[in-house]
Each structure stands twice: as structure tokens, then as C-alpha cells.
Amino acid sequence: MTEVTQPALTIDALGKKCPIPIIMLAEQINHVPLNAVVSVLADDPAAYTDVPAWCRLKSHRHVGSYELPGGGWAIHVRRNY
Amino acid sequence: MAYFDAASTEPLHPQAREALLAAIDVGWADPARLYNQARRAHLLLEQARTEVAEALGARPDEISFTSSGTQAVHLGVLGTLHGRRRAGRHLVTSAVEHSSVLHAAGVHERDGGTAETVGVSLTGRVDLDAFAAAVAGHDTALACLQTANHEVGTLQPVTEAAEICRRHGVPLLVDAAQTAGRMPIPPGWSVLTASAHKWGGPAGVGVLAVRKGTRFRSFLPEDERERRRVPGFENVPGIVAAAAALRAMTAEAAQECSRLSALVDRIRETVPKIVPDVEVIGEPVDRAPHIVTFSCLYVDGEALLTELDKAGFAVSSGSSCTASTLRPSHVLEAMGVLTHGNVRVSLPRGASAAEVDRFLAVLPGLVRRIRQDAGVE
Numbered sequence: 305m306t307e308v309t310q311p312a313l314t315i316d317a318l319g320k321k322c323p324i325p326i327i328m329l330a331e332q333i334n335h336v337p338l339n340a341v342v343s344v345l346a347d348d349p350a351a352y353t354d355v356p357a358w359c360r361l362k363s364h365r366h367v368g369s370y371e372l373p374g375g376g377w378a379i380h381v382r383r384n385y
Numbered sequence: 386m387a388y389f390d391a392a393s394t395e396p397l398h399p400q401a402r403e404a405l406l407a408a409i410d411v412g413w414a415d416p417a418r419l420y421n422q423a424r425r426a427h428l429l430l431e432q433a434r435t436e437v438a439e440a441l442g443a444r445p446d447e448i449s450f451t452s453s454g455t456q457a458v459h460l461g462v463l464g465t466l467h468g469r470r471r472a473g474r475h476l477v478t479s480a481v482e483h484s485s486v487l488h489a490a491g492v493h494e495r496d497g498g499t500a501e502t503v504g505v506s507l508t509g510r511v512d513l514d515a516f517a518a519a520v521a522g523h524d525t526a527l528a529c530l531q532t533a534n535h536e537v538g539t540l541q542p543v544t545e546a547a548e549i550c551r552r553h554g555v556p557l558l559v560d561a562a563q564t565a566g567r568m569p570i571p572p573g574w575s576v577l578t579a580s581a582h583k584w585g586g587p588a589g590v591g592v593l594a595v596r597k598g599t600r601f602r603s604f605l606p607e608d609e610r611e612r613r614r615v616p617g618f619e620n621v622p623g624i625v626a627a628a629a630a631l632r633a634m635t636a637e638a639a640q641e642c643s644r645l646s647a648l649v650d651r652i653r654e655t656v657p658k659i660v661p662d663v664e665v666i667g668e669p670v671d672r673a674p675h676i677v678t679f680s681c682l683y684v685d686g687e688a689l690l691t692e693l694d695k696a697g698f699a700v701s702s703g704s705s706c707t708a709s710t711l712r713p714s715h716v717l718e719a720m721g722v723l724t725h726g727n728v729r730v731s732l733p734r735g736a737s738a739a740e741v742d743r744f745l746a747v748l749p750g751l752v753r754r755i756r757q758d759a760g761v762e
Contacts, residue, residue: 322705322713322725323683327761330683350705350713350724357723361664361682 309367311343311380312336318376322350326358333364333383340383341367347376355379387740388699391583392535392563392676392731397630398585404629405587408622416621417609426621433621433628440631441561441577442570443594449611450590450624454562454580455485457591460603460615461558461576462489465527466498468600469556473526474498477519479511479541480719483560486529487715499524502719508668509539509720517549525553531560532571536703536716536729537667538563538649538676547573556599563673565592566634567642575599584634585734586627589620637734642674645732648741649677652730659749666722675732678703680717681752683761684726692751693728698744703727 313336317325325346333342344355356366359381367380388396397405412429414422431445438445451457466476476493478486480502490500503516511530520528530546533539543559550557556575564570566584570577576599581590593614595601601614608616649672653665662682681689686704693700703714704727713724730744 323685323759326725327683327759330761348705353713353718353721353724357664357721358682360721361662361723 309341309380309382311378312340314343314345314378317344317346317348317351319347321348322354325351326354329355329358329381330362333381336383338383338385342381342383344379344381345372345376346379347372351379352377355381386697386699387736387744388733389730389736389740389744390699390701391733391736392538392729393701394582394588395585395733397587397626398633398734400633401586401626401630405622405626408625412621412625416619429625430619430621433624436628436632437592438594440635441565441579441592441594442572443577444597446612447594447596449593449595449614450619450627451593451611451615452589452591452617452620454560454578454583454591455483456615457578457580457593458483458485458558458560459489460605461578461593461595462486462527462529463492463604464601464614465556465558465576465595465599466493467604468602469526472600473522473524475522475524475526476500477503477516477522477525477528477555479503479505479516479530481505481509481511481534481536481716482529482531483535483562484715486531486558486560505719507720507722509534509537509666509716510668510671511541511546513542513545513549516546520549520553520555525555527558528555529558529560531563532565532568533563533673533676534667534716535563535676536714537678537720538672538731539668540564540671540673543571544573547571550575556596563676566631567638567674576601581623581627581630584627584631586630587623590623590627634734641734645734645736646674648732648736648738649675649730651738651741652677652745655745656748659745660752663752664723666717666720666727676729677731678727678729680723681726681728682723683759684752684755685759686725686727688755688758689726689728689751692755693747696747696751698747701729701731703729
């Protein structure tokens, strides 16, 4: 269970269409310390693909995507630099 | 206006237009009848069939004409599965096939069959090991693979896939919609589908080729036309024009496709240098000659398409906001690449270097402005 770190910051992007969740994530990732986790709450299906793709492009780490009971996902990203 | 959406439809080839107008006058009668006008229509139809067969590497009696590429896929997938019901009920496709293949798979599943999609790499190329494992399943009746992906241009390893299928006695349906007329058809297919308007023919004509010896049985009510594979009166003038376009495109292909491919290379190399935070998608070398796709981070795909349209460029996008559905393109999802801010440029015959240069000149400013409007630094 070392993987599921408590997020240091939760970004509520529920109801928002891509690219807005990604823009919010890019703006706020530097608000957490190095190696901390940001959780993006999103329900646009595009975010499910786009947050991990953003991590790959920006060399941050996609930790995992967890389904939310009300629909959508909590997508966890670890700040790498 | 620069038209850069050939992957959706190639403008009508001048030779197809000429053939269409001539055939409307002389090829209108029912080719199944016996009087003079009918025999003329029949002759035109069979000449076109021979020409199309030759261009696609098939025998004339293997070729049936359909009303579209989509219909060719629907009939090809479901007719082959129907013909092989006793051999198995399992269908194998790549995850990035055209929606017509995936929707036919959906019908097969609702009819009690099973379907499996094989994943692709980050560049959209099917995982051949996983494909081979799926084909080897005891119940597999049919496998489907496209020659090139319609959204990102990546060429699929069709020759290798065909060899795998041959070893396991499983027929392979090859969807050649994006490459027919532009590149040679890879060998080894059992069923081949294509669409005339993608090679400069008119809309309303598709091709379904069934290799001799492949079990095939239409699932539709019986009809005598097109070797019982396709119901309904043939669109003879459209088919004649389609054959003329295919002949013309194939004759020009070697030269024109290498010219377009160099322009695609220019876009692939230049875009990341002049637009920050952009990802060029798909295989850089093993690709269709005319297609290039990229995604711009933090950009709304619909906004970018609208701005490009205003600037005089017709392009398409796999981003969800530009589609009729709420989901982004299943191709981009399966590849695991950015789905927003997506632009597909696909160059038609005759696209000029000057148009491409003008596209590259206006793109950075448009992307910058859309990002600024969205509050991105």
C-alpha cells in the first residue's frame, strides 16, 4: 500500500471539460512539495487519458486512477521536479 | 482555402469526374438485363471490376461493389463470421480499427459471438505478440487489421499479421481505406475492404473483395447482385468513376505520395520547433504518406479547428469536443496519447508546399492566442 499516498492537494475538476482539468493541474502542481501527490477529480472521459499523457510529456508520475462512487475518477499525480 | 482533410475524403479526381459524366449517359441501365443498353451497362461494370481488381491485387470475380467503405466492412466482417460459424464465434481486431469494424463487432457480440480488441503501442501499432495469441485461440473465426490508421497514419504490420493468420487457418480482413490507391496492398488478405471517395472517386462506392476459398455468407436477405454478397442495384456510373480515379491515383502514386510524404515530414519536424508543448503522434517513418497528427497541450481542439478554418485551412480532429460523441477518439485513447488539442492534417493530391508553409506560419500564433484566452501562461 505504499502506492496510495494521501494527496497533498485535491483539484476538483468535476464537470469541467478537457483541457481545463489539465490546465488546472499544470497551474497547481508546483503548489505541493516534491514527491507529493496531487489528486485530480474529473469526470470528462478525455481526462482519464489526458492526465497520464500529460504526466508522460511533463515527466511527472501518474500514480493511478481510482473510480469515484459518483462517477469520474480521482487521478493521482506525483510531482517529480 | 487549403483543403487538408484527405483522410476524410479526397476531392474528386478530374478523370473520375469525366468518367462519371460519361457513364451517367451510357451506363444507367440495369446491368442484369439482356437488351442493348443493359449490355452496355454490364460491360462498363465488368471493365471497372477488372480494373479495380488489378489495382488491388485481386481477381475480378473476387470483387464486389458496395455502397460505401463502411458497408464493405459491415458486410465483410459479418459475412465472414456468418460463413465460419461452425469454425468459431470469436472475432479479433486491433483497438484502433475504424468504427465500422468495432460497430460490426458489437453486432456480432449482441448475436452471441465474442470479440476481443488487441492493444497498440504509443505510436498506434498493434501489439503483434498479443495479436498472435488472440488469433491462436481455438474459437477464433476472423481477425481484422487496417493497413494504416485513419487518425494518425501509422502503418500496421499487415504482412506479418497475415502470416500469423495463415498459420492458424484464420481469415484476415484487411481494411485498406486509407492506403488503397496510394500504396500497394500488402499480400495475404482473405477479405479486403476499401472506399472509393478516399482515393478520389465519388461517394457511394465501396469495395469488398473476398479471396477465392474464403468461406463467406451474407447475413442479409438473399439478393442476386454482386455474387450474392451485396444487395441492391449497382451504382454503375459511380463504379466506373471509382475505377477511373483508382487507375489515375495508382499511376501517380509513386511520385505524388513521395512528394506529399516529404511535406508531412516537414510538418512533423517543424511543428514541435515552433509550437511549445506539442506532441506529434504516430509512427514517424512507417506511416501513410499523407497523414500527420499532433496534439497541443492546454488547447481546446474545437477552438483550434475554428481558428484554422477562419485562416483558410480545413483539417479534422480526434478531440471529443469536436466529435458528435462526448468521448474522445478511441484511437487516441488506445494509444494513451493526449486527446485534447488534437489536429489531423491529411494532404490531398496536389497539396502545395506553399500551402503547408502558410499553415506552419499561422499555427503558432493561433495556438498562442487560444492558450492566452484560456489563461495559460
